[in-house]
Amino acid sequence: MALEHAILVSLLEKPGSGYELARRFERSIGYFWTATHQQIYRVLKRMESEGLLAVRELSQQSRPDKKEYSVVGPGRAVLSQWLHQSIQPESMRHELAVKIRGAAFDDPSVLIREVERHRQVHIDRLAHYQAGELRDFTGPAAPTPLDAGQELQHVVLRGGIAYERMTIAWLDDVLGTLRRLGTSPSPA
Template identity: 55%
Template sequence: MGLEHALLVSLSERSGSGYELARRFDKSIGFFWNATHQQIYRVLKRMDEAGWIAGEAVTQDGRPDKKVYSVSRAGRSELARWIAEPSEPGALRSELAVKVRGAAHGDHAALRAEVTRHRDRHHKRLEVYRLIEKKDFPDPAALSGTGLHQYLVLRGGIRVETGFVEWCDEILAALPPGREAAAAHSRRDQSPEKGTR
């Protein structure tokens, strides 16, 4: 279904508090499933009520108390059930694609700047991923178990980001640079107006 199972995967590896889970999500699983701490707390509560996880209060000195959750037997079987269950490939959403599709109705130079921005963002992420690949997985052929699974997800991230960067480059190469907002402005005069007022 969503966050629940991502949390189950993370907690199966090692138990942790909501805060820790939020931090872990910055890496690894977070490439493909991110969440804010607010949502994580809410979902953890629900999972606790459903009996998938059990929270144990841990008192700390020097820092605030926390609630450490572990996966219960019911949680483990739920995770196994969900992994085996066929799921739909979720619809992908790209605002940038919508913007490109609507390029004729906006400022060309601004759109090129947007595409460049996205290209850079994705390129940066890609570099981070490649660094992780080099550092943490120098010998992929030797991997097995969770290490291998982590690596495969990372490979997915690298493929996605590479694809995105190349797509942005293709757009920039194809979209004419000069002539700003030509379409949008020239069309404004002869348009039959309706409503609005």
């Protein structure tokens, strides 16, 4: 289960509560792994009971109390062991591609709006990633030189940027194809 490992990485980068982890999974670590707060609370509880994490209950004024989790020895060992194992390369899971092929059995033009909407989401994500890159790695406020952890975060972010660029270009290709099919005779 990679959620467990993603949590270990995130808590090693910085200890935090379930709520904070859920927020990180909406940005940063969430660029390549997603999880909802329900999942996170459940897994945190299990990991703590297995001795991979330590908890500190923090009382806060003007805020609900929170439980701050941090990685302890056995948790670090579990992560290290996982890093030494090989995983199988992911296969894609692209629902929009299913729809595009399905459009052959309906009017292809119904998909144009949908594809345009997805394209805009990817444009926004790209802008967001690029802003993060400038802020944390390449801008004047970024530390120089970067340490190993920052270099690795940066290369992962560059992957996200490359992915979004590629996706936008592909969706342009898809839109061109759908529009061509819409203006010429297309048998269902």
